[in-house]
Amino acid sequence: MNASIAPGTTARRNRRWLVLSLAPVAAFFLVLSGFPVLNLLGLSVFNVEWSEGAASFSYVGLENYRRLFLQETIYWAGVRNTLVFAVGVVTCQMVLGFSMALAVNRAGTAGRTILTGIFLLPIVIPPIVIGTMWRLIMGREFGLANTVLRALGLNEVDWLGNPDIALASVMFVDIWHWTPFVFLLMLAGLESLDEEVLDAARMDVTGFWQEVRHIILPLMLPTIVITVLFRIILSFKVFDEVYLLTSGGPGTATEVINFSIYRTFFRQDQVGYGSAMSVVTLFAIAFMIIVARGLLARSKRAKDTE
Amino acid sequence: MEKTSCGFGAILVALAGALPANAKDQPDITMAINQSPWLNSFVAMVDRYETETGNVVNLDVTPFGGLLEKIRNSVRGAEGTYDLVNVNALWLSEIYSGGFLAPLGEIRAGYALQDGILTYGATTNWDPAVGSFSADGALMGVPVNGNVQVLYYNQTVYDDLGLSVPATWEELYSNARAIADATDMYGFVPRAARDSIVYNITPYIFGHDAAFFRVTGPGQAAIGLNTAEGLAALNAYLRMSGKDVAPPNPGAIAQGELIQLLSTGRAAQAIAVIAAWGALENPSESRVVGQMSAALIPAGPGGTHASSAGHWVAGIPRNVPADRQAAALAFLDWFQSQDVQVKYVEAGGVPVRGDLAATGLGANPAYRFLEAYSANAENAVMGLPFAAAAEASDAMALHFNRAVIGEESPETALNAAAEALAGVLERNGFAVIRQPDL
Numbered sequence: 001m002n003a004s005i006a007p008g009t010t011a012r013r014n015r016r017w018l019v020l021s022l023a024p025v026a027a028f029f030l031v032l033s034g035f036p037v038l039n040l041l042g043l044s045v046f047n048v049e050w051s052e053g054a055a056s057f058s059y060v061g062l063e064n065y066r067r068l069f070l071q072e073t074i075y076w077a078g079v080r081n082t083l084v085f086a087v088g089v090v091t092c093q094m095v096l097g098f099s100m101a102l103a104v105n106r107a108g109t110a111g112r113t114i115l116t117g118i119f120l121l122p123i124v125i126p127p128i129v130i131g132t133m134w135r136l137i138m139g140r141e142f143g144l145a146n147t148v149l150r151a152l153g154l155n156e157v158d159w160l161g162n163p164d165i166a167l168a169s170v171m172f173v174d175i176w177h178w179t180p181f182v183f184l185l186m187l188a189g190l191e192s193l194d195e196e197v198l199d200a201a202r203m204d205v206t207g208f209w210q211e212v213r214h215i216i217l218p219l220m221l222p223t224i225v226i227t228v229l230f231r232i233i234l235s236f237k238v239f240d241e242v243y244l245l246t247s248g249g250p251g252t253a254t255e256v257i258n259f260s261i262y263r264t265f266f267r268q269d270q271v272g273y274g275s276a277m278s279v280v281t282l283f284a285i286a287f288m289i290i291v292a293r294g295l296l297a298r299s300k301r302a303k304d305t306e
Numbered sequence: 307m308e309k310t311s312c313g314f315g316a317i318l319v320a321l322a323g324a325l326p327a328n329a330k331d332q333p334d335i336t337m338a339i340n341q342s343p344w345l346n347s348f349v350a351m352v353d354r355y356e357t358e359t360g361n362v363v364n365l366d367v368t369p370f371g372g373l374l375e376k377i378r379n380s381v382r383g384a385e386g387t388y389d390l391v392n393v394n395a396l397w398l399s400e401i402y403s404g405g406f407l408a409p410l411g412e413i414r415a416g417y418a419l420q421d422g423i424l425t426y427g428a429t430t431n432w433d434p435a436v437g438s439f440s441a442d443g444a445l446m447g448v449p450v451n452g453n454v455q456v457l458y459y460n461q462t463v464y465d466d467l468g469l470s471v472p473a474t475w476e477e478l479y480s481n482a483r484a485i486a487d488a489t490d491m492y493g494f495v496p497r498a499a500r501d502s503i504v505y506n507i508t509p510y511i512f513g514h515d516a517a518f519f520r521v522t523g524p525g526q527a528a529i530g531l532n533t534a535e536g537l538a539a540l541n542a543y544l545r546m547s548g549k550d551v552a553p554p555n556p557g558a559i560a561q562g563e564l565i566q567l568l569s570t571g572r573a574a575q576a577i578a579v580i581a582a583w584g585a586l587e588n589p590s591e592s593r594v595v596g597q598m599s600a601a602l603i604p605a606g607p608g609g610t611h612a613s614s615a616g617h618w619v620a621g622i623p624r625n626v627p628a629d630r631q632a633a634a635l636a637f638l639d640w641f642q643s644q645d646v647q648v649k650y651v652e653a654g655g656v657p658v659r660g661d662l663a664a665t666g667l668g669a670n671p672a673y674r675f676l677e678a679y680s681a682n683a684e685n686a687v688m689g690l691p692f693a694a695a696a697e698a699s700d701a702m703a704l705h706f707n708r709a710v711i712g713e714e715s716p717e718t719a720l721n722a723a724a725e726a727l728a729g730v731l732e733r734n735g736f737a738v739i740r741q742p743d744l
Contacts, residue, residue, distance in 0.1 A: 050382070050404035053624055071729070074704060141553070141563075141572060161558030163711055249500040250557035250711045252704065266375060268697040269400065 037282065044275035064276035075277055077252035078260040081167055085256060086235040089174045093231055094224070096175070097182025102212070104183075105190045116187075123180040131244025134173045135160070138245070160246050163253040170254050173241050178234070182227055189223030190216070225296060229289065236285055257281050330360035332633035337390035337620070338366050338380065340373045344451055344581050347655030354649060355640055363390075363637055370394075381406035386625040389634045392450060395429060395615045395688060396505075396695055399439070402432035402446050403693040407621040409444035410638075413631045418445065420642040422661040424452055426615040426686040437735075438521050438691045447621035448638040449658035453581045454686045455509060455613045456600040456678050460574040463489065463597075471601045475513070475542045478575070478604045482551035485574045492573040493551035496543065499560040500707040504699040505614050507543050507706055508689045509577060509603045512612030514539035518689050518702065518727060519738075527692075527731050528739040531702075532717075532724040537744060539606070540709060540716045547710050557711035569594060577603055579616055580679050584654050587672070600678035603685070613682040614689065617658070651676070660684060694734045701726035717744040 044064055046057045068075065104115045122130070137144045138159035146156040159169040193216070201215040217224075239258040242248060248255040248263075261281065265274035339348065345367065352363045366388065368376050374397055380387040381401070393401050401407060410417045419430065425441070426449065433443030457478070459471065464481075467488055472478040482493030497506040511517065516539050517530035530536065547556045553567065565582050567573035569592040585591050586598045605611045622634045640646065644665065647657045651667055660683055662668065663676040690698050702723040709719035721743045728738045 050400075050406070052405035053381070054405075055382070074700075139563075140555070141567065142570070158555045158558070161555035163555075163557070163713070166558070246558070247499065247501050247560070249707060250555065251500070251708050251713050263700060268694070268700060269378070270697060 040275045040278050040282070043272055044279050046272045048271040060272065064273045065280070067273065068276050068280060074248075074252060074255055074263075075257070075260040078248075078255040078257045081252070081255055082236060082238070082257045084167065085171055085174070085238060086232055089171050089178070089235050090228060090231045092171075092175045093179045093182045094228060096179045097227075098186050098220075098224075100179070100183045101186035101190050102216075104187055119183050120180045122177050123184075125177075127177075127240040128244065130173065130177055131241060134176075134241075135245055138169055161250060163250045166246055166250060166253045170241055170245055173245065174235070174238060177241070178231065182231060185223060185227045185230075186220070189220050193219050229292070233285070233289070236281075330362070332359070332361040332636050333629050334362040334364060335389035335630050335633045335637065336364040336366055336387065337392065337634075338368065338373060338376050338388040339392040340370045340394070340618070341367045342370065342451075342581065343584055344453075344655050347650055347653035348450065350653040351641060351646060351650050351655070354646070355637060359636075359640070361633065361637070377401065381623045381625060383625060386623040388623060389626045389630040390620050390622060390637070392618050392620050393447065395426070395453075395617050395619075396690075396699065398429055398619060398688075399432075399691060399693045399695050401621065402439075403434070403437060405434075406623055406625075407446050408624045408631055409446055410448075410622070410635060411445055413622060413628075413635050417635065419448065420639075422644065422659045423642050424449060424617075424658055424660045424683045424686075426452065426454065426617050426683065427688045427691075429615060429617070429688050429691075430619060436521065436524055437693065439688060447619040448642060449617050450620045450638075450641065451581070451618040452656045452658045452679070452683055453579045453616045453618065454679070454683045455506075455577050455603060455616065456580050456675065456682045457603045458568060458576050458578055458582070458586070458598055458600055460491075460568075460571070460594060460597050461599040462594075463491065463574045464599075471599075472604050475510070475546075475604045475606065479542075479545055479551065482546065482575055486551050489574070491571065492553050492567065493575060494546050495559060495564050495567050495573040495576040496547045496552055496556050496710070497559055497561055497564045497576070497578065498543075498547055498556045498707065498710045499558055500703050502560055503706045503710070504689065504703045505616060506577065507539070508614040508687065509612045510539040510543045510606075511536065511689065512687050513604065513606035513610050514542065515606060515608045515610050518698070519731060521691070522739070525736055526739070527736040529724045529728055529741050531727065532720040532741045532744050535606075536720050536724075537716060540706070540720055542606075543706075544709060544716060555711070557707050568598070571597075580656050580675060580682075583656075583675050600675040602678055602681045611682075611685045613686045615686040617686070692731070692734060692736075694730050698727050698730040701730055720744055 045059060045061055047060050049056050049058070100119050104112050104119070107115055140146060140156060140158040140161055143159070145159060149156055157165070160166050197219070198215060202211060205211050205214055237258060238256050239262065242254055242256050242259050246254040248259045261274055261277045264270050264277060339345065349365065352365060356362055366376070373392070374394075377388070377391045377393065377397075381391065381404070391401070419425070425431070428439045428441040430445055430447055430449060431439060431441055431443040432446050433440035457472070463485055464470070467484055469481050469484060472481050478494070484493070485491055486493035497503070511531070514535045516533055516535035519527045519529050519531070522528050546552065553559065553573070561578070564576055564578055565585050568576055568578070568582070569586050571593045580600065583600065587595055589595050602611055603613050620638055622631050642658070644659060644661065647659045647662060648665055648667055651657050651662060651673060656679070660680045663680050667673045668676055692698075705714060705719040705723040705726065708714040709716055714722065724741060728740055731738045
């Protein structure tokens with residue numbers, strides 16, 4: 001019977017099966033991701049006002065975008081800070097997380113359990129507690145950090161109030177908070193490396209640093225890339241730490257994109273303008289990810305050809 | 307048997323005490339309210355109302371940051387969740403102008419506020435024709451917490467240094483200098499963080515006879531910020547934020563830090579909301595219990611006093627059934643009486659009447675803030691009386707804050723704030739008269 005089915009029919013059936021099996025996922029994606037983005041795009045060309053208890057939508061074309069690109073101050077300060085924040089925290093978290101994972105990977109059973117427990121602690125603390133805790137620690141007048149500095153005879157530091165260092169303070173808290181996430185992924189990556197391959201490769205290197213540089217890092221590259229992408233996306237979404245520690249100030253020293261959008265959307269109720277900000281942010285991040293992935297793919301292809 | 311009968315009698319008496327004095331005559335209502343330090347005093351009044359009348363008021367308590375969204379979601383729906391919404395001064399114009407609230411005169415014909423109730427610059431009334439607050443407009447709500455600003459000062463420090471209550475900004479600065487020079491305290495604390503600076507600077511602006519803007523007619527506004535008076539006001543503010551009297555980096559000081567500095571005795575003077583009084587007088591939170599006093603905020607060169615209105619007004623949404631609207635108004639009407647307001651103060655609340663200093667409370671040292679509160683409440687102003695107040699506040703706040711942290715000169719900050727404000731006004735349909743740059 002099977003022999004009587006033409007090859008074209010099988011291909012058609014396969015295609016149909018492919019379409020049918022993917023349809024629920026595609027519909028799910030459309031409803032949960034596509035529709036909100038389309039809605040955001042639509043809202044961004046309107047101004048929404050309320051009078052007599054009803055909303056009135058007035059079409060403004062690209063006016064919200066013109067205003068965003070030509071008149072806005074705070075959002076663009078937020079873009080600059082978010083870029084600095086993302087690059088700074090992700091770099092530190094990757095270095096620290098990888099180092100911690102290496103240390104745990106090489107520790108004995110007891111040491112591994114203790115170190116993992118300690119390293120993972122910050123990630124299980126709720127963000128609101130983290131904000132409150134670090135606000136208390138970094139407070140200029142009564143904070144623990146300055147109490148320690150004063151006890152050591154050093155000058156106190158206005159961690160959150162000095163515009164020159166406020167962003168660095170928020171970044172420090174984010175690094176403290178999210179390094180365990182990187183550590184966890186790195187540890188999983190390290191533990192999945194093939195011991196036989198490692199043993200064979202170790203014959204060609206002398207010392208720990210050569211092993212890390214020439215064997216472990218190349219083998220870990222896929223995990224590292226995925227982790228970096230994860231962390232960059234998450235660090236562009238930073239909100240809670242800024243909201244709780246500095247509210248974006250002093251000046252625009254700690255303003256970040258999400259805080260600008262939150263303020264515009266919710267506090268000021270500028271739905272159209274907030275949508276324009278969201279659309280620009282969404283597409284900028286998507287573009288950056290596509291470019292990054294393209295560059296990585298090109299570099300991989302170049303290496304494969306070598 | 308005797309014992310049983312006594313016990314049974316005692317239970318009956320206890321039950322009688324717990325039962326309402328009157329039969330319930332209104333449907334249950336629900337109110338959206340903020341979780342603020344004065345909440346417990348309001349809860350005590352709700353309990354009292356329920357005991358007296360048998361009517362039920364359910365409170366949906368929400369942190370400040372989330373309340374506005376809850377109110378918006380409720381009043382914008384076809385049928386509202388809340389029969390009463392507690393609206394902060396900054397949100398009033400948005401909620402009034404959106405047409406979400408039923409004028410109280412529509413719920414009960416001819417309804418007016420009771421005599422003695424403060425309106426904080428006519429903020430209980432809205433005139434849709436002008437698009438602003440106006441005593442001639444419809445009555446939209448009843449104040450439930452009169453959180454205006456007052457001048458706090460440490461009386462013990464004043465007595466030690468022989469200082470007197472300042473009547474002008476100059477005298478306030480002199481006192482601050484004297485305190486900073488003679489003690490290890492800060493002479494003054496400004497609340498200059500970006501999110502609160504517009505609220506905090508308002509008494510300086512209006513006290514110097516400047517304004518953010520003035521409504522000059524229907525749909526017309528004149529910027530009043532980048533003027534000689536505005537510059538004098540900002541300079542006065544910057545002087546009170548200077549290193550010689552204030553803590554370093556005041557551009558990051560929000561209300562929490564301000565109250566902390568006062569209550570720990572690290573600072574001796576500040577302009578802050580009257581709701582902070584409870585924290586300053588609470589022995590478990592404060593080291594200066596019994597030492598603080600409140601006064602009228604100093605006047606500018608023209609003798610004008612001003613205080614920022616930061617009060618709360620309870621309004622009744624249009625999108626709830628008429629019987630629940632009537633029940634909500636019954637509660638608000640009960641809440642306004644002098645007797646209830648006295649109990650409200652005794653429970654730690656901030657009253658909404660200006661005549662309580664004349665009651666027995668005025669002579670009680672525990673309520674020594676009342677006279678200053680009433681005087682400041684009479685001078686309360688709404689600096690941004692139009693629908694986009696929050697947007698305008700954020701637009702100007704950046705430049706005031708930058709002036710405090712030294713990123714912009716006072717002139718640059720005022721010009722930039724004025725231009726940002728003009729843009730917001732124009733986007734909201736006003737024809738704006740600008741001032742030439744300073």
